[in-house]
Each structure stands twice: as C-alpha cells, then as structure tokens.
Amino acid sequence: MKTANDLFKEFKILSVSEFFKKNADMLGYTGKIRSMTILVHEMVTNALDACEEAHILPEIRVEIDHRGDSHYEISVEDNATGIPLKFIPDVFGKMLAGSKAHRNMQSRGQQGIGVSGAVMYSQVTTGQPAVIISSTGEEMWEVKMNLDLQKNAGKIIEKNKINDNGWRGTKIVIEAKDVTYNKSKYSPYNYLRMSSIANPHARIEFIEPDGTKILFPRSSKTLPKSPKIMKLHPRGMSTDDLLVMAKNCRARKLGSFLRSELARVSRKKAEEIERVSGVSLDKNVSRLTWNDAERVVNAFKKIDFMAPSSEGLIPIGEENIIKGLSLINPEFSVAITRAPKTYRGGIPFIIEVGLAYGGKSEPGIEIIRYANRSPLVFDQGGCVINEAVKSIDWRRYRVNLESTPLTVFVNVTSTHIPYTSAGKQAIAMEEEIFNEVRFGIMETCRGLKRYMDSKRRAYRKKQRIDSLLKYAPETSKAISRLTGRDTDKVKNLFIKLIEKKYA
Amino acid sequence: MKTANDLFKEFKILSVSEFFKKNADMLGYTGKIRSMTILVHEMVTNALDACEEAHILPEIRVEIDHRGDSHYEISVEDNATGIPLKFIPDVFGKMLAGSKAHRNMQSRGQQGIGVSGAVMYSQVTTGQPAVIISSTGEEMWEVKMNLDLQKNAGKIIEKNKINDNGWRGTKIVIEAKDVTYNKSKYSPYNYLRMSSIANPHARIEFIEPDGTKILFPRSSKTLPKSPKIMKLHPRGMSTDDLLVMAKNCRARKLGSFLRSELARVSRKKAEEIERVSGVSLDKNVSRLTWNDAERVVNAFKKIDFMAPSSEGLIPIGEENIIKGLSLINPEFSVAITRAPKTYRGGIPFIIEVGLAYGGKSEPGIEIIRYANRSPLVFDQGGCVINEAVKSIDWRRYRVNLESTPLTVFVNVTSTHIPYTSAGKQAIAMEEEIFNEVRFGIMETCRGLKRYMDSKRRAYRKKQRIDSLLKYAPETSKAISRLTGRDTDKVKNLFIKLIEKKYA
Known part of the structure; x- marks a missing residue:
C-alpha cells in the first residue's frame, strides 16, 4: 500500500x-x-x-x-x-x-x-x-x-x-x-x-x-448587418455571473449597476427587483454578498422582463438561405427564420431551417448544420440538430427516409452556442434549442407537404389522362364511323375534351 | 468600416x-x-x-x-x-x-x-x-x-x-x-x-x-493489479514529443536518452535508429534540432519494434466481466479480453467485450460503454463504440435489433483514452479502436450464435416431441388393442421411445 x-x-x-x-x-x-x-x-x-x-x-x-x-x-x-x-x-x-x-x-x-x-x-x-x-x-x-x-x-x-x-x-x-x-x-x-x-x-x-x-461566387451583394455586443438579459444570469459583473463594473450602487449593465432593466423594473428581492438599490455593489446576489437573481426569475433583444443577432434570412440552397439546384425549396427565443432563461438564439427537395440532393435525408453560419461537418450523432431531425414523423410530410432526396438546412444563431466540445462540431441538447429546431422543421415541412401533394396530384392526373388518351385513337375511329366525320378531327376534339375535363 | x-x-x-x-x-x-x-x-x-x-x-x-x-x-x-x-x-x-x-x-x-x-x-x-x-x-x-x-x-x-x-x-x-x-x-x-x-x-x-x-456489493475480492507507469513506445511519438522529452531528460547523449526513456529500444535497436536516421547516437540531446528529431521519428516508423508492453494496462478480465454482467441475470453471457493493440502507432489499448442475453435485458440492443472501467453514460451517438456496434451485421448472429434482449458491454483500457470532449463521455473515431471493438463483438457473437442456434434447435426438438406426444394416448390405445398389452405400459414405452429418439 x-x-x-x-x-x-x-x-x-x-x-x-x-x-x-x-x-x-x-x-x-x-x-x-x-x-x-x-x-x-x-x-x-x-x-x-x-x-x-x-x-x-x-x-x-x-x-x-x-x-x-x-x-x-x-x-x-x-x-x-x-x-x-x-x-x-x-x-x-x-x-x-x-x-x-x-x-x-x-x-x-x-x-x-x-x-x-x-x-x-x-x-x-x-x-x-x-x-x-x-x-x-x-x-x-x-x-x-x-x-x-x-x-x-x-x-x-x-x-x-x-x-x-x-x-x-x-x-x-x-x-x-x-x-x-x-x-x-x-x-x-x-x-x-x-x-x-x-x-x-x-x-x-x-x-x-x-x-x-x-x-x-458571391450570390448576394448585401453585407449582412453587423452583430452587436448585447447586454446580458437578467434571465440568463447566474448568481456568480452577477457577482463577477458587480466586481468589475463602474457603477457604485446596485440600482445604477442593474440599469446600466443588464438588458431590459428600467427604473421601474429595478424597483420591482428591490421589492421582490429585499435588497436595497442603494446598496454599494462592492459590498454585494452571495446571499444578496442570489436574492436578486431569484427575483429575476419571478419578474416578467421583455424578451432579450435580438437586434444584435443577425440570422441569414429566408431569401439568402434559398439563394444558398440554389447551389443544389433543387426542384423545390423553402426556408424560414423563426422568431428569437432564449435558452437557459436568457441567452437569445434564432433558428433557421431550409429544405431543398430534388436536384443534386441524394436519396435520403442529408442534414447540413450551421452555428452562426459556420458549417458543422463532424459529430452529427451528438448534435441537438440531429436529435431534432430524428424526432420528426417524416411520413406525415410525404418524406421517405430512405428514398426522398431531401436536404435539411439548419442554422443556429446565438451570442453563445452551447458546443459539446472545444472542437465546435456539435451543439448540446439544450431543450429550448431542440424544440425550436423541431418547430422550424415542422413549419417548413408543411410547405414541402403541399408541394409533394400537388406533385402527387399532378402525377395521378397525368396517369388518368394518359390512360384515357390510350383509347382515343380507337374511340375516335369508332365515332368517326358512326357519325361520318373525319377521324383526325374527332380525335383532336376528343383529346381536347379529355385534357379540358382532367386538367 | x-x-x-x-x-x-x-x-x-x-x-x-x-x-x-x-x-x-x-x-x-x-x-x-x-x-x-x-x-x-x-x-x-x-x-x-x-x-x-x-x-x-x-x-x-x-x-x-x-x-x-x-x-x-x-x-x-x-x-x-x-x-x-x-x-x-x-x-x-x-x-x-x-x-x-x-x-x-x-x-x-x-x-x-x-x-x-x-x-x-x-x-x-x-x-x-x-x-x-x-x-x-x-x-x-x-x-x-x-x-x-x-x-x-x-x-x-x-x-x-x-x-x-x-x-x-x-x-x-x-x-x-x-x-x-x-x-x-x-x-x-x-x-x-x-x-x-x-x-x-x-x-x-x-x-x-x-x-x-x-x-x-463487492462480487470479487481480488484487487486488480495496479496499473503501472509505462515508457512511451517509439511508434506513438511525434517529433514534438521527442524534443520535449529530450529537453527534460537526464541523459546527455541521444543513445542513452533513447534507451532509457523509450520502451522497446535496446542497444541494437538504437544502432538501427542511428543507421536509418543518420543522426549520431553520440549527439548531445540538448543540441537536438527539429530536423534531427524528425529524422529519428521517421526512423521509428521504418524500424520494427516489439509491440508496446501491456503489462501496465489492467483490463477487467473475462471472468470479472461475466461476474459483473450477472447483475442483469442473463440467460446466457460471454466475455472476451482481446490482445493488446496500439492506436496512432504506439498508444497501447485493450478492448473487452461482453454480451448478456435475456434476463433483465430489455428487447433491443443496449450498449454499455466503459473507458478504463469508468461508465460512459452520455453522448453515445458520437462514440466510436456506438459506430462499431452499428457496423455489425447482427442478423448473421441471430440478433434482431428490435426484439432480441441483448446487452453489449464494451470496455476500452488505455494509458490515454482519446475522448472527444473534456466531458469524457465519448471516444473519438480512431480507426484501430473501431476495428478492435468490431472484432471483439464479432468474436463474442460467435458464442452467442452457437447459443441461439442450440436454443433454436432445442425449441424445434421440443415442438417435434410435443406434436408426437399429442398422438401418444390414441396410438397407445390402438397398439394395446392390437397386442392385448396394458394401455398405460404401452403408452409409457411409447413416450420413452419418442424421447429417446428425439432427445
């Protein structure tokens, strides 16, 4: 030993x-x-x-x-x-x-x-x-x-x-x-x-x-807006975050500290924080204890704040996603930029989903994942985007997992992407992100389903017309014999009739 | 701008x-x-x-x-x-x-x-x-x-x-x-x-x-051997590793440095390294340049060394894996400790695989993963063990992925587990590890297949016996009428005959 x-x-x-x-x-x-x-x-x-x-x-x-x-x-x-x-x-x-x-x-x-x-x-x-x-x-x-x-x-x-x-x-x-x-x-x-x-x-x-x-090549000449530094939202803060910020800030009193350093804290909200937490806004921030800070953070959770601003978050945009997906030459494509949401209480993020059907897409679903426009090429199996795609009941949207040629594009935009590793190839299973990706896919899938349905209808219609047209020559001959009219004329009329009726 | x-x-x-x-x-x-x-x-x-x-x-x-x-x-x-x-x-x-x-x-x-x-x-x-x-x-x-x-x-x-x-x-x-x-x-x-x-x-x-x-509870009272510090194997070293070691070692000359600090470098091997690399064994290690070190490392790759010793690696052992799996109360279990191998040229590792069929296993395959005996509970999707399990053609071994109640146990033992993240829940896709896990599974699967085959044979036999036994009472009565012997005696003889013939 x-x-x-x-x-x-x-x-x-x-x-x-x-x-x-x-x-x-x-x-x-x-x-x-x-x-x-x-x-x-x-x-x-x-x-x-x-x-x-x-x-x-x-x-x-x-x-x-x-x-x-x-x-x-x-x-x-x-x-x-x-x-x-x-x-x-x-x-x-x-x-x-x-x-x-x-x-x-x-x-x-x-x-x-x-x-x-x-x-x-x-x-x-x-x-x-x-x-x-x-x-x-x-x-x-x-x-x-x-x-x-x-x-x-x-x-x-x-x-x-x-x-x-x-x-x-x-x-x-x-x-x-x-x-x-x-x-x-x-x-x-x-x-x-x-x-x-x-x-x-x-x-x-x-x-x-x-x-x-x-x-x-550049397919869009518009420079995206620049992302901005954003103040932290109270809902995304831990007690420890608040104390570290308090230690390093310029404000002297809790009230001015909260109003100047955090997002969505107005004078009125600050007063509400004081009421709920019991910590005075006149308290000197340098004397803030863990207990004070914890009460303030607990108050954050009980008070309604405006959602974090997302003006500093710059998504790709639906039009640009469609432009980007045009590289695949799809038969059909659709894209959506969802409204901003937050995870872990206060970290803002935006989900974008694009679908491209046909063209250069291979049979089966290919997922292309991005975080702040940066491609995630590896570790798909451990990524929240993959989990969200797997959770979809694709048959409802006329998608066959093995044979439908479909590219699913997902971009997560955030001030802080919760990567699972320093290699930054997979995003952690944060529940709010999972749900938003799901909703984004379901929303775009409705567009896809309409397209697939209309495609299927067009196909059925064509089948019906084709089978009627098969009989057109014989039927026209018979009618021409009965009526004494010219066979070709009858046939043309007959074809027009079929196409009019079933078009 | x-x-x-x-x-x-x-x-x-x-x-x-x-x-x-x-x-x-x-x-x-x-x-x-x-x-x-x-x-x-x-x-x-x-x-x-x-x-x-x-x-x-x-x-x-x-x-x-x-x-x-x-x-x-x-x-x-x-x-x-x-x-x-x-x-x-x-x-x-x-x-x-x-x-x-x-x-x-x-x-x-x-x-x-x-x-x-x-x-x-x-x-x-x-x-x-x-x-x-x-x-x-x-x-x-x-x-x-x-x-x-x-x-x-x-x-x-x-x-x-x-x-x-x-x-x-x-x-x-x-x-x-x-x-x-x-x-x-x-x-x-x-x-x-x-x-x-x-x-x-x-x-x-x-x-x-x-x-x-x-x-x-403790199911084995034998303390496993203690792992030992091992010297690095030449094949697992980069030029940078060699230079860092050279800078910090006690030896003065390249020859004594290589022999004392690396595994499997004998006097004879050192001379071979000198011949292949062209770097003198008398060279002062403190004057080793990148170029020298690179030539030495390239020589490492051209020379045959004994495989790294694995005496410092302590696997769980087949018997102990079976003991461990007994917690599941399996109907059948099998385990194997593979021979030591290396990845990235020189980092030694040992793969162990156990299979437990039936008992408390749920329908479908459950993978339980370990690295140096430590359970890996999360991020299965991004782990080499998962990839290896997925790559197996399970039907060949009578395993139905949805219904067979099977637990697959895999333990990777190494001086350095190549985790994908500081959270240490998934092992990176190192090819040699992937292959060894596959081979380990295939080897244990052969045992499983034999068991499944014998189980199937036993089941078929029982079916055959059962269907013959169904006719025993009627047939015995008829024979007894024809021969005048006691019905019960005939029946007993008849049953014995069936069981003897088909057992």
Missing part, C-alpha cells in the same frame, strides 16, 4: 496548450481527413469573423499545396482590417486569448482556441513556424512565429516589415503533416461549399492541391 | 476555469439530470482512482440529499490514502493540475479537470464552498474551499484539524443547484450500477435523496 506522500510526488500543472496538445481529439484532430478540414475550418472561421467585425464584404482565398506524404501547406487570406503586430502572437499563439469569448456577441469563433490550435497542430506535426502576413493600413508585417506550449504563448521568431502595396488583410500560412486531401463529404471542399451556402455575401476562392481553381 | 485598432481594444485573456465556466456544456453540464450524474461521475472517478493508485480495495459511499427546489447536497467518500493538506486546493480547485495527465499510465481521470469542474459547478450555482475531509494517517483536516476562477486556483476559506479516529480516506461534500434526481438510465443510480458492473472489486454504497440505501 502506498502513502499519500508517495502519490503526491507526481503532482504537476499543465498549461492549456499542453492539455490540448495531449487531447487534440477534443479540438477535432482525429484522423487525416478530419484534421485537414478542421485546420481549414479554424482558419476560415477566423477570416470570416474578421471581415464581419470590420463590416467588409469577405473575399477569402484558401490554398492547399501538396508537399509530401501526408504533408500539406495550407494558407487562408482575408481582406479584413489586418492585425496590429503586437497582437499577432496572442491571436495565433495563445489559447483562450481573443476578443470574442468575453463579449456577449454573435461570432463564429467564441473561444479563442481555434486558430491557435491550428498553429499548434502544425507545429507538433512539422516543427515549422506559422507565417502571418498582415496589413492594417498603417503597417504591413510578415511574421514567423511558433508556440511555447508550456507557457501557452506565441513567440515571434522573425519579423520583416513590408512596404505597403495597398493590400489590407491577413494571410496565414501553415504546414501540416498527418493530414490528407480528398473531395468527400468531410473534405475542405465540402466545408467551403457549405460555408458558401450560409454566407452568400462571401466570395470564396479555393485552390486544390492539384491546382484546380474553384470559385464559390 | 472599422480599423484594426478599434477592434483590438477588446482583446482579453481567459483563465481555463473561466473558459469552462462559460462552456460548462463541454464538461457535460447540460440539463438538470445530466448535470447531477456528471457531478457524481467526477467525484466517484476520483475516489476509485485514488484507491487504485494506493492499491486498496475500494469502499465508496455516495450520498445525495435533497435541499430544495432543484437543489441537492452530494457527498462521496473513499477509503484511499487521503490528500496532504497542501495539495487539497490544487486537487479540487485548479484545473489541469494533477498527477494523471503527464504520466503514461492507465487511470479513469486523465485531465485534472473533472473534480475541479464539479466544485466549479457547485460554486457557480450555489455560492457555497466545497467541504473536503481528508486523513492521510499523519493528519486529518476538514477544509472549506472555493475557486478563484480568474486565477484558476483553489482557495482555502477555513480549515480545522481533526483528531485522528483511525479513518483514512477523503470525503468531498458539495451543494449544487440546477440539478435533479431520478432513477432513469441517465441517473446517478444507473451510473453507479454500471460502475459496479465494471468494478466488481469495489463496494459501493449509495443513499438516495429519499433515504433509500442501496448496496452494490
């Missing part, structure tokens, strides 16, 4: 980068194909977010070069604002650093892990630094950098100032081994195709390893 | 605790039932690992008390070595700290996140500190502590020395809100039942919120 002292000799502390290096599967780096797509995904996500924040119509260029056995170079270029030199090591080399995680705002990335994870994967498999070229309009730099995993920090190895040539944006170039390229459903090609469907305002150029140039 | 400087004003860095607080879904805290079970899971995992490391037959006591609306107190007590006072804040309050992550050794926990995550969930939902009582044999302390999330550190609020009463072990008590208790498949009850199946050497006592006391 061992003693405690024997055992605790081994006690150590890992950095977050070391943790994700050991557990690269949690970032999605499992297998050669998936690893390649995750690299592209993380870099493109960053590029699109950068354009969105700067309110620029995205022009993204992705290039994959073959370098050797399971060895590729991948570069992604955007036309956003560029990154000031001093932030480059943190943006691309420090996990949990960034401008996204601590703000209550819709964005594709939300963790500050993704692109640093890509640089880490590159470094661990090739030992090569990442190359970042970025121009802010004031300065343009080319930087070679790598990661100090034990310190969780980016380290510049070499930097060169470049003469401004008018270009603005950022280009990141990494090498990676243990990856491979193909054109399957799980490939960068399909990932970019899916990105294009949900981002019709983006122009995405893709150069495959064999030199093939693919353009996913 | 915004400039880079506007955008980068918002740049901040999160601590790993803040990250997981914002993304509690990634630790598995989604919904009230799941959150409750995850809390119990993390605390029990820690308790069982502590006993295993100390080589002690585990006696675990779990108690859940109802405190109010969605509000419970949960305590878990073990009989391991206890934790020295100075380590308590790190063990229960600092994420990524621990003795498990950096050693190449089989254990249930492997991240140093789980139990700190439970304390975090408790604190965020209730504001209450965790209470830790621990006795190492030298000292016994009761500590109240909480987490400083911004610093990712445990903080002792109050500590009291307690007079030694002979008890050794650790007890952790936390409160939690936004949790609930029931007895479903996803409940702590079922989690503990599953734990008991895979840990027949553990005695687990469970007190439910209504006071019901449930004992999962």
